[in-house]
Amino acid sequence: xxxxxxxxxxxxxxSVSVHFGGVAALQNVDLRVKEGSTHCxxxxxxxxxxxxxxxxxxxxxxxxxxxRFAGQSLDAVRPHDINxxxxxxxxQSPSIFDxxxxxNNVAIxxxxxxxxxxxxxxxxxxxxxxxxxxxxxxxxxAVGLADQRHxxxxxxxxxxxxxxxxxxxxxxxxxxxxxxxxxxxxxxxETESTIELLKQIASTGVTKVVIEHDMxxxxxxxxxxxxxxxxxxxxxxxxxxxxxxQQVVEAYLGGARE
Amino acid sequence: MLHEYLPxxxxxxxxxxxRLILVIVSLVTVLALFGLLQFTRFGLVxxxxxxxxxxxxxxxxxxxxxxxxxxxxGAGIAGIAGLFGGPVTQVYPGIGMAYLVPxxxxxxxxxxxSVPGAVIxxxxxxxxxxxxxxxxNIQQIIxxxxxxxxxxxxxxxxxxxxxxxx
Amino acid sequence: MIHEQERETGAVRGELxxxxxxxxxxxxxxxxxxxxxxxxxxxxKILIFVIFVLGFDLLLGFTGYLSFGHAAFFGTSAxxxxxxxxxxxxxxxxxxxxSILVTFVLALLIGLLLTKRTGIYFAILTLAFASMLYRAxxxxxxxxxxxxxxxTGLPSPTLFGQQLHGTAVFMLVALFAIVGFWIALRIARSPxxxxxRAIKSNQERLAYTGIDVSLYKLWGFIVSGLYGGVAGxxxxxxxxxxxxxxxxxxxxxxxxxxxxxxxxGTLIGPMIGAAFMMYFENVASAWIGEQWLLVLGVLFVLIxxxxxxxxxxxxxxxxxxxxxxxxxxxxxxxxxxxxHG
Numbered sequence: 160x161x162x163x164x165x166x167x168x169x170x171x172x173x174s175v176s177v178h179f180g181g182v183a184a185l186q187n188v189d190l191r192v193k194e195g196s197t198h199c200x201x202x203x204x205x206x207x208x209x210x211x212x213x214x215x216x217x218x219x220x221x222x223x224x225x226x227r228f229a230g231q232s233l234d235a236v237r238p239h240d241i242n243x244x245x246x247x248x249x250x251q252s253p254s255i256f257d258x259x260x261x262x263n264n265v266a267i268x269x270x271x272x273x274x275x276x277x278x279x280x281x282x283x284x285x286x287x288x289x290x291x292x293x294x295x296x297x298x299x300x301a302v303g304l305a306d307q308r309h310x311x312x313x314x315x316x317x318x319x320x321x322x323x324x325x326x327x328x329x330x331x332x333x334x335x336x337x338x339x340x341x342x343x344x345x346x347x348x349e350t351e352s353t354i355e356l357l358k359q360i361a362s363t364g365v366t367k368v369v370i371e372h373d374m375x376x377x378x379x380x381x382x383x384x385x386x387x388x389x390x391x392x393x394x395x396x397x398x399x400x401x402x403x404x405q406q407v408v409e410a411y412l413g414g415a416r417e
Numbered sequence: 418m419l420h421e422y423l424p425x426x427x428x429x430x431x432x433x434x435x436r437l438i439l440v441i442v443s444l445v446t447v448l449a450l451f452g453l454l455q456f457t458r459f460g461l462v463x464x465x466x467x468x469x470x471x472x473x474x475x476x477x478x479x480x481x482x483x484x485x486x487x488x489x490x491g492a493g494i495a496g497i498a499g500l501f502g503g504p505v506t507q508v509y510p511g512i513g514m515a516y517l518v519p520x521x522x523x524x525x526x527x528x529x530x531s532v533p534g535a536v537i538x539x540x541x542x543x544x545x546x547x548x549x550x551x552x553x554n555i556q557q558i559i560x561x562x563x564x565x566x567x568x569x570x571x572x573x574x575x576x577x578x579x580x581x582x583x
Numbered sequence: 584m585i586h587e588q589e590r591e592t593g594a595v596r597g598e599l600x601x602x603x604x605x606x607x608x609x610x611x612x613x614x615x616x617x618x619x620x621x622x623x624x625x626x627x628k629i630l631i632f633v634i635f636v637l638g639f640d641l642l643l644g645f646t647g648y649l650s651f652g653h654a655a656f657f658g659t660s661a662x663x664x665x666x667x668x669x670x671x672x673x674x675x676x677x678x679x680x681x682s683i684l685v686t687f688v689l690a691l692l693i694g695l696l697l698t699k700r701t702g703i704y705f706a707i708l709t710l711a712f713a714s715m716l717y718r719a720x721x722x723x724x725x726x727x728x729x730x731x732x733x734x735t736g737l738p739s740p741t742l743f744g745q746q747l748h749g750t751a752v753f754m755l756v757a758l759f760a761i762v763g764f765w766i767a768l769r770i771a772r773s774p775x776x777x778x779x780r781a782i783k784s785n786q787e788r789l790a791y792t793g794i795d796v797s798l799y800k801l802w803g804f805i806v807s808g809l810y811g812g813v814a815g816x817x818x819x820x821x822x823x824x825x826x827x828x829x830x831x832x833x834x835x836x837x838x839x840x841x842x843x844x845x846x847x848g849t850l851i852g853p854m855i856g857a858a859f860m861m862y863f864e865n866v867a868s869a870w871i872g873e874q875w876l877l878v879l880g881v882l883f884v885l886i887x888x889x890x891x892x893x894x895x896x897x898x899x900x901x902x903x904x905x906x907x908x909x910x911x912x913x914x915x916x917x918x919x920x921x922x923h924g
Binding site for chain 1: 597766769770772773774775777778780781783784785787788789790791792793794795796798799802
Binding site: 522525529553568 | 708715
């Protein structure tokens with residue numbers, strides 16, 4: 160694996176297998192994601208997409224194979240340490256701090272980035288909170304929620320909650336952003352605005368891995384695609400290559416193609 | 418002591434009638450409760466409501482009323498326990514308090530949402546209390562110790578179900 | 584619940600004003616408290632419970648974890664203070680230091696075992712630990728603890744060779760209460776406090792932000808336990824006698840009720856709740872007569888059913904209602920405002 164290209168890969172998944180009881184959720188999955196690129200993972204329900212995300216964030220340990228991030232193995236790294244190393248996750252249904260103001264929502268991530276995973280920090284709160292809020296306001300501005308920063312998060316619409324979650328993730332200044340079906344349950348309009356937002360974020364240079372059902376989103380975002388089917392990667396390449404791959408068309412895309 | 422007056426009882430174990438009744442009542446109560454929760458429509462709705470009350474509300478089921486009935490049932494069963502348990506223990510105004518914490522422990526050791534779990538746990542605690550009676554020093558400690566050990570080894574109790582009151 | 588914007592501006596404004604107001608109220612207590620029927624000494628007891636409940640609120644109100652065994656800290660610390668006074672020195676400094684150390688170790692041990700537990704299981708485990716300590720104090724440790732009689736025959740506590748009496752003890756307790764309140768406010772408005780509240784709100788998101796949730800939870804638990812420890816130690820200094828019920832679960836229950844009727848998560852509310860409970864139990868009960876426990880029980884039920892946010896919630900609703908009446912226009916009540924996106 161020590162080829163010259165390896166350094167350019169931010170995320171390397173090497174023949175990862177996961178079994179639940181006797182069922183193989185993932186079989187020999189390989190994945191290479193280049194720094195700064197957008198990589199989409201598609202596949203029908205039950206193909207193992209969510210398992211793969213959980214492996215990447217350390218919630219599930221692979222039975223075989225390894226995950227390397229920025230050249231370092233994640234095998235024995237605890238989940239929150241994986242996040243500290245620069246992987247942020249956007250959930251299928253927005254996971255935010257409902258009872259808190261948008262500003263505090265994002266400030267938590269900013270503090271996590273600055274203070275690390277734990278800091279017993281009582282005696283200089285004012286200046287630290289003020290600077291964390293300043294950072295939070297910037298991120299909220301970037302996702303277009305700045306004028307609602309004092310609202311409590313639970314009052315937001317679903318689309319805006321997604322924006323807030325993105326702001327939280329961005330405040331942690333990740334190198335890799337994992338998006339697990341970011342437009343699930345959204346209206347067409349909300350989906351469009353989310354795609355716009357994701358494109359905008361792409362310009363900041365953060366690497367993205369997107370798990371998605373929505374082909375429209377996939378083909379308008381992805382630079383590379385992996386197709387998961389029954390726990391295995393059956394195709395990998397640029398959207399055009401995958402679109403024309405006969406195996407994929409048969410296995411999965413046939414009906415969903417637009 | 419009875420043997421001294423009635424020598425023909427030699428070799429028999431004398432078991433008080435009331436305690437036999439107690440055992441039968443408790444068996445019947447547990448089985449009836451289990452049957453109600455496991456095999457009737459009412460039980461199905463209540464068990465579903467335990468998992469996701471919101472969903473049942475959307476389905477147009479008045480889950481609050483059923484929970485109220487369950488609450489009433491629980492109180493009634495506690496009443497049965499008092500009625501049949503009273504004669505074999507000491508009764509005083511604060512007797513409820515004395516049983517409050519142990520019954521909490523039974524439910525949690527058995528696992529929230531599981532009737533068989535509660536039965537196993539109450540047998541476990543009851544036996545522990547009975548067998549440690551000789552060592553009065555640790556008798557009271559032992560049930561808490563069991564609770565701690567069980568919950569540390571099995572976070573949801575013996576037969577606890579995921580997602581109930583967590 | 585305190586409105587978010589208040590929390591934010593509060594963090595900027597600093598703690599001087601609220602701590603100042605609290606100090607003024609607490610320190611003048613010996614002058615005004617007898618006027619409303621409080622006997623001398625009850626004010627000290629109230630402030631001790633204020634400390635206890637502040638710590639409890641830092642756990643329940645911030646991290647959302649219900650400890651049903653906070654008596655463990657109060658009682659263990661009380662016994663430690665008593666034993667140190669009895670066997671080592673009647674000076675309170677070694678007694679308090681020892682108590683704080685023992686409480687810390689106890690909270691650390693229980694906390695380490697409980698960091699992965701949530702909800703009802705957390706509550707029951709804390710209850711089990713506390714009950715275990717209570718039973719142990721009555722049985723296997725009864726040679727040290729005096730068993731059912733409690734720890735008696737303690738020397739009257741001294742500080743630098745001076746005997747501590749009524750006013751001196753009151754001043755000492757008041758000092759701890761004021762500092763305790765200041766630290767609690769500081770925690771509430773610090774990044775640490777923000778993380779604790781985030782635990783209550785959404786642990787998953789917090790962990791995925793790169794935060795070690797169990798470590799924050801553990802330290803939240805320890806800080807909360809230490810408040811209980813300080814309160815327990817002061818209780819013995821105030822009255823040189825350790826009652827067995829200091830360790831009993833009804834003690835834990837009492838502090839839960841104080842926090843809930845006051846308004847969980849507000850710091851001010853639970854302090855008011857503590858004062859109310861103590862006042863009711865000791866003064867108002869005399870006016871009501873024998874049925875006072877019944878009245879208290881009904882009161883709890885009414886508060887929990889109709890005022891789930893406790894006294895603080897009540898005050899806020901009252902304020903909104905008065906504002907509404909005064910303006911006479913279609914001013915919105917907070918409840919209505921909340922529904923706007």
